[in-house]
Amino acid sequence: MSCTLLLLLLALSKSSLLKSEPDVKSPVIFALEKATLFMESQYQDINLDAVLGFHILQGYLKGILEKSSSAHESLAQHAQIESLLRKLSSLIERATHFLAQNDPKYFKEFEPILGPHFWVFPQSWNQTDSLLSYTAFGSTKCLTEEMSDSCLTYLLGTWKESGKSCIVTSTCRNIMTKPGCSDYSLSHQLFYFMFADMKGCSDPVFLRAQYYKNIFCASMMKINLAIESNGFKFSSRDLFMENIIFCGMSGFSDFYKLRWLKAILTWQKPKEGCFGKPGKDFKQTSAGTDQKHLLRRIKRREMLFADGCSAHNTAVAVGALGGFLYYYC
Template identity: 45%
Template sequence: MQLTLLLIALALFNFTSSENETILSSLISAIEKATLFLKNEYQEFNLDGVVGFKLLLEQVKGTMERWAMKKELYFYWLRLKRLENTLTSLTKKATYFAKQSDPQYFNDFRDLLTDSFWILPSSWNHTNPELVYLLLEDSQVFSEFFSDKCIILLLGTRNDQGESCVVSSPCRRKMTKSGYTDYLLSHQLLYFIVGKMKGCTRNLFTQDAPYYTNMFCANMMKKNVEIEYNGFPKLQQDLFMENIMLCGLSGFLDFYKLRWMNEIISWQDSTSGCFDIAENFTTSSVIEKEKQSPKRVKRREKKVSERCLCHKTSVAVGALGGFLYSFQLGISYINNHW
């Protein structure tokens, strides 16, 4: 499967060296700008803001491993090496302040910031449109508190015996139920990702996981296509990038469309390097709109400086890091026309 996709990519696209370098340089520059934002604001980041940069650090390392023997990429490898050193230092500093700002929340999700937690894809898949389902009514949704509790049971951070990978019946029902969309859907996928990263061996995370991750990402792809069709509304940009980050991390290469990468980069503030809120919305108005729509259950957002958003910047770097990690396989281009 992986070899076939690579051969198709080579047959369909014949990028010159200069075109490749322009794309790669633009991508790395965007990541460097976002890292500069972290450097200037790391004391203000909450845990959810740091997670994306921690994932980015692993994506940078993974990319460097694949580029180590490629002389033609040595200049870019050096840029990534500097980036790795900077991210390593900054994520440690940001982690310290995230712990101080909310000790209980930090304790619950601390595993997400450990060095060995995030495992990058070793093989690639493609979403299946046949798995797109009909949506449930709003009365069927679950709360952010419920989602957090289910993930905490997997992490085992509130268990006196240190037992992890605990799956309660309510969590199993909700986290495997079809019909959800938006952040509820991405939280379902995150639940399975955490189970995989934690090394859970229950059938839910071994035998059943491929089916559910395929179903979730098929519907997340449908949502992203809708967002693109509607002109990338400002309030849906965060969700759009979160879907790319999570499904890319799950090995679905068709989320790495070149036009989507360019669109994301265009949203970045050129001065601060962050990803920000709409000009006609205040942070409070954004939060109020999210309360009115129970489908919008995302991780904790925090405004930094005048208009920069931690969670939005976090998912942006997680998504862009995925584009970087997939770049050396030649798959960032093929999906531009699929």
């Protein structure tokens, strides 16, 4: 047997295995249906970050329907995804209306990322190289949330009325390429380069975009593996899922580990359909500490609901789960 034929058979075997595995897709679709029910009950109150998570999910669902065929997708699952997409699209439209009223300044600054064609999803896949990860991490606060928002609005062109887009200030260039950053600072550095890709920005710093993505996601993989080895502490779950969203969208398939998918599915609150503070079976002392830690990390516009649901937690969860579904479909 020729080497070429062998490689082709292996590729077809892997493709067939991934696309025919019912235990991967069905639980994810079910979890996303429950999360959409949560959005239906809270769409008037959730923040922009939460709407963005569901908006990314919407994009993944559209992508799945575009690439799926009856040979690879069961008719029942196809119908489920179509139904979920219709419901989600209606809810996003309504939620966006309330966002514009509830937080008009922030909404105006980031309205472009809720556009129908802003996000582009991977058509080919790569894997991280552990040799490219940082050997040691420096500050977890390389950049503030305000700095990140400011740099992103310069790319979007929303930094002022009728502002020019794709502007890269020296401050933004320095903080977004600073080595050794960790946690949310690191994920926001990657987010910056993702925004530049979506906008088609041509500043010289973006000529090395893939170089930075390779380093950032190798380092984010290192962080996620450490979170896993530490037992997925509640305070780390939000970051863990955010890393999966951003690096998955950047084309790194090794973030879609089945054992990570199984862990994420267990974090969903079965009654509410959301993600957030663990239930009564979670140790109280740990929960209290973790909740305070989480509040220091998440977006300043985060909303925690009385039932323990977190808008940001739910947003990153549905974004990550959408990526898993997209990859395995």
